[in-house]
Amino acid sequence: MNTLAASVTSTGEAVQFWVLGTIAVIGALCTILMKRAVHSALCLAGTMIILAVFYLANGAYFLGVVQIVVYTGAIMMLFLFVVMLVGVTAADSLKETLKGQRWLAAACGLGFGILLIAGIGNASLKNFNGLGAANSAHGGNVEGLAALIFTKYVFAFEITGALLITAAVGAMVLTHRERTERAKTQRELSEQRVREGKHLPPLPAPGVYARHNAVDIAGLLPDGTPSELTVNKTLRDRGQIRDVSTEALDDLKALEQRSEERLGRDKDARDRDGQEAKR
Amino acid sequence: MENLIALLVAAPLLGAAVLLCGGRRLDRIGHWLGTLLAAASFVVGAVLFVDMLGKGAEERALHQKLFSWIPVEGFQADIAFQLDQLSMTFVLLITGVGTLIHIYSIGYMEHDERRRRFFGYLNLFLAAMLLLVIADNYLLLYVGWEGVGLASYLLIGFWQHKPSAATAAKKAFLVNRVGDMGLSIAIMLMFTTFGTFAFGPVLGATGETSEGMLTAIGLMLLLAACGKSAQVPLQSWLGDAMEGPTPVSALIHAATMVTAGVYLIVRSGAIFNAAPDAQLAVVIVGAVTLLFGAIVGCAKDDIKKALAGSTMSQIGYMVLAAGLGPIGYAFAIMHLVTHGFFKAGLFLGAGSVMHGMNDEVDMRKYGGLRRYMPITFVTFGLGYLAIIGFPGLSGFWSKDKIIEAAFAYDDGIRGWIFGGVALLGAGITAFYMTRVMIMTFFGEKRWQPAPDPDKDASVEPGIEVTPGEMPHPHESPRSMTIPMIVLAFGSVFAGAFFSIGDRFANWLAPVTQFEHPHPVISVPAITTATMVVLLAGALIAYLMYGHRPVPVTAPRGSLLTRAARRDLLQDDFNHVVLVRGGEHLTRSLVYVDHSLVDGVVNGTAASFGGLSGRLRKLQNGYARSYAVSMFGGTAILIAATLLMRAV
């Protein structure tokens, strides 16, 4: 605990800082640079875990645990769920569409960072008191926090509770969709199809050459091009159609070749046999 | 007795109010009511006059204060009257001649459907004119001053459907307003100098201020007088004012209103006496106008306009006399009174002629009328003799005195110049009046068939005229001839009555002071010279118009004649410089107001609009752009904080 009170940390902590800090920065950079949201989320989770370690190193034991449990465990999972909902494989284009946005962002970011660091550098932050006394005052970090939360910050705490409830209700309200009209019966749907005059028969089924769960694989038309109609609308909207037409065609070709080979060998064999027989 | 003074004004004012607000019910008796109230005013005046005669010379002035008019800190204006000998003279002239002309108008306006209103206006005029002469301070005088201007405006434009009449009325009012500006500035100067503008304190305190200030006041008063009395350079309205009915020309534009300027100068004598430069200006204006009016009068073929030129010229005499100081005041007023008689008589005669000639005004279309309208001929003739100064008649006494006084301006060259001008004016007067006389009443008939009123807007309405009919000249009804006869009496005898023993001058002396003039040459010499000039003028006129037939259409004439016909180009000057210039000025100002003054404000608004249009593009709706600006803003804030710390 005494190490926490010095202006210089122990060598162990220094090593830990430099190693994990580097990884945290790399994780943060990856978060903003990865094309796929799911990769970003994973990188972020990594960074957060490292931050949790830093909390622990700074004597905030409770926060460190909470960081892992709440953040990495709950919030990041929530992110992942949404990512799944939106499309786990959907990749963003990193091409900038707003004119000058990237340059402005870079300039602002750079300037901001420099200013922040300059500010910290300017501040007189040489002396660290450490948390030893504070943590031990109530017999530990958690007790100390509890004492504060339920005394000094009790009002904020209660309000935060209300906020959480509101957030939960809000999330439900936002995502919940009340059905405002009666669902159409199959009969009505078929009548509608007849009225509109298209897709009178049922839509074609996906994945004719199914070799695995082929719900996201478009069926091929006779000329070998994939037909998007064969894939579920949700997947279509997410852009998650897997185009396997070339592979399928390749497969087909290979199959043909293989059968050819076999048949050809047979033929050759027959020919040979025939020649031999003639001979 | 003082309490009667207000009655002088009240009677005609009541008449005006009743006649103008009374509606058509009064159409049948309106003219009688108007005449009656004018006569009532005359009676009141006469009673006051008799009362005044009964007092000593110095105690004759009466004062009456009705109520405090505008009481403001440091500024006291009262409705108060002062009736002294000078005012009394005017009161009698105004109410006397006024009543006569009311009577005359009964006949003259008989066929006009708006006769009631005409009498209402006439009464309004009388009230305003009386107020002008009995006011005891300059501000109240100013009320009367503008009041007569209004009445004159209404009466000149009485036949409003004639555009020329409406224009002439407007012109008269506007030119008068320029003069009024002078009067109001004069009053303001008095207020700042003396702290008051009542006659007594102002005229009694002239010694306490500088001559420069008095000169300024005098010049402003002169400007006012020029406007009202049609003196150069503000004379241009008087000729046009003849668009009004003839009784109006007789009353307002010959006998009374136009002489208000002379009244103003004589009344302010104390100021002018102490400001010789202002006096000189008055004399010059009078002299110039005297000639100007006379020359214009020579060239006009319209009988009323010829008489208007004459009026201008005669008032020039009066102004000239008024500018001479104590030696001239009495003669100015005396000439004013005699002129009131004979000029009103002449105008009424002219009206009578027009009445008989289907409202023809062009003298070239008259001729030989003496047999058809004998009374008119005789009264007009007496007026003619009076105005040219025929020995023994009114004009002789009054004008001759003015010429004498003009020669007495000083001992040097100025006396000669002003005297000479006055003398020359007498000659020209004889010329143009003889011309009028001959063209109208003598020679062969040059009558023309009546024009079609539908085609010619200049025809005066009121009298039924059958287009193409030859005129049937006839003597006018008695209501018209009686006033003419009365005025003719005045024209003949008034001058002699006033002059014998300086009776008139002594009567006015308490107000105006009186000094005998001492001309540069002897009085008999002047009288002789006047007679010679007079005869010469008359003779030339006879040779030009009596001896030879007068062409019906006017010959082209010499350059001077043509210029004189156009009022010596003064109107043209006004038109080009003031009217055109003013039009351009207002038009360009309207443009400036719209494009510049309004444009600057609208332009400011538009530039804000443009700027917002630019700024709007920053609002592109992309949250990330907003985030950049927010982030940048935060960076700037941090930078600012750090810098502030560092400093």
Next chain:
Amino acid sequence: MSFPILTATAVLPAVGAIVTAAVPAARRTAAKWVALLFSLATLVMAAIVLVRFEPGGDRYQLTESHAWIADFGVRYELGVDGIGVVMVALTALLIPFVILAGWHDADPVETKSSRWRPTQGFFALILMVEAMVVLSFEATDVFLFYILFEAMLIPMYFLIGGFGDRAHSGTDENAAAQRSYAAVKFLLYNLAGGLIMLAAVIGLYVVAGSFSLSEIAEARASGSLDMATTTERLLFLGFFFAFAIKAPLWPLHTWLPNAMGEATAPVAVLITAVVDKVGTFAMLRFCLQLFPEASKWATPVIIVLALVSIVYGALLAVGQRDIKRLIAYASVSHFGFIVLGIFAMTSQGQSGATLYMVNHGLSTAALMLVAGFLISRRGSRLIADYGGVQKVAPVLAGTFLIGGLATLSLPGLAPFVSEFLVLVGTFAAYPVAGIIATFGIVLAALYTLVLYQRTMTGPVKTEVRTMPDLKVRELAVVAPLIALLLFLGVFPKPLTEIINPAVEHTMSDVQKQDPRPDVEAAK
């Protein structure tokens, strides 16, 4: 505590507005009568105020004071001095005439293209304006005054934009566009002024710590409130700018011709005779009283602006082709006189300016309302469309002429008294300015007589041949106004007696004395 009569004078029309607005849509005539009765009741109230006011008494009388927004020291403070009481009386006097003159202006038009115009709204808005104007003349709390000063724009905006003159040259749509342009212009100009004034009001509070006129004035007089010269000047400019727009003073006048041209004649009267008076009134009450030194500092510039207004407004009036715009520019000229009189800072000038406000209200009302009657008969505002009206409608022409003569300040009519006082007052302090202003009287004659000549005289135009003369209702509007013009022209003493003590107070506020006559000064 006595009966709050000042509040009552303002509340009465406000209640009237609500009652009028609540009259059922079908009973239009009833709404008109309600409005008229309420305006007459207000007039009676104003008359009581006038009678109870003692000319020689305290400066502010009939005062009321209640806490309003205690945190900012805003109080509901009312009180009238001689100037305020006269203005209240003028307002209360004019509104019944405005209502009576606009009797049919808000009747719904049957044609399809025009919108249905709610009569109730028209009269309710007029009463609303009256309530606010009356209260603003009575307010002695700067903040209260500011709120009213701004709030009266709202009903005015709807009156201008919603109830335009039916006589116009273009199509209905075109007219509607012009009308809304005029209304927006009115609103924007006045809001801009109000905004700057708000800044000054807040500034004043910061400096003085109070909104109460009497408190600030007292503090200034006793020397406990010492404003820096620059601060005082800036605050003065903030106030003056708003008032100069409202007044309106050149070059901020351009909204007035548009607004008066597009609005109906009664609303035009409301603008120029009632609402604009708040501007000049406020110059007297707030600018001079709160910032005497700055007022004196700004005097030269303001006098020049006023002179420009006088001459420029008159010249532009001469150049107008539209009757109502002509009258509007004439008003610009007259407002120049009022401002001139106020800032000449002589007793005569300020008494004259106050009288001028009253007389201008009366004379413009007479002229504008008769012009409105004329325009409604022919359906055109262009001067060139008229001619010879005098022959067919002599009473209309006669009243029009009297209104015009009042506008050109003919002696014997009320405006002469005030105009001459202003001229004399100005001349005493600034001779050159006085002489330049005198040119205004010639120009006034020019535009008035040109207008009369072109519309009323000359040959009768075919379009006006069947024009009816004034009706009884119209005569009932014009006749009392003319009678008042005549009466106050001959006997203005009742008004000057009330005004003089207030002017003396103002003169002592600015610590100015009348220049003494030369003769006395020499002694």
Next chain:
Amino acid sequence: MNPVNYLYLAALLFTIGAAGVLIRRNAIVVFMCVELMLNACNLAFVAFSRMHGNLDGQIIAFFTMVVAAAEVVVGLAIIVSLFRSRHSASVDDASLMKL
């Protein structure tokens, strides 16, 4: 090593997160970047807590976490419903917030 380095790290992470918010169009990733920024702040709070020797900084960090949790819940719900109606999670697609 001076513990102030934690602060530098926090600043770095915060800046990276901010840049991500500005650059990325996928709403989910943008949201992750916001989380990254919040975490950077938390780290700073914890470091300050250590510096000052009291637990208030940790309390603030704790509250930040709670608020972040609430925010994530609502934010993700918004993203989901946005995605449902627009079939896109790009923040640029929701650009109607302009004049």
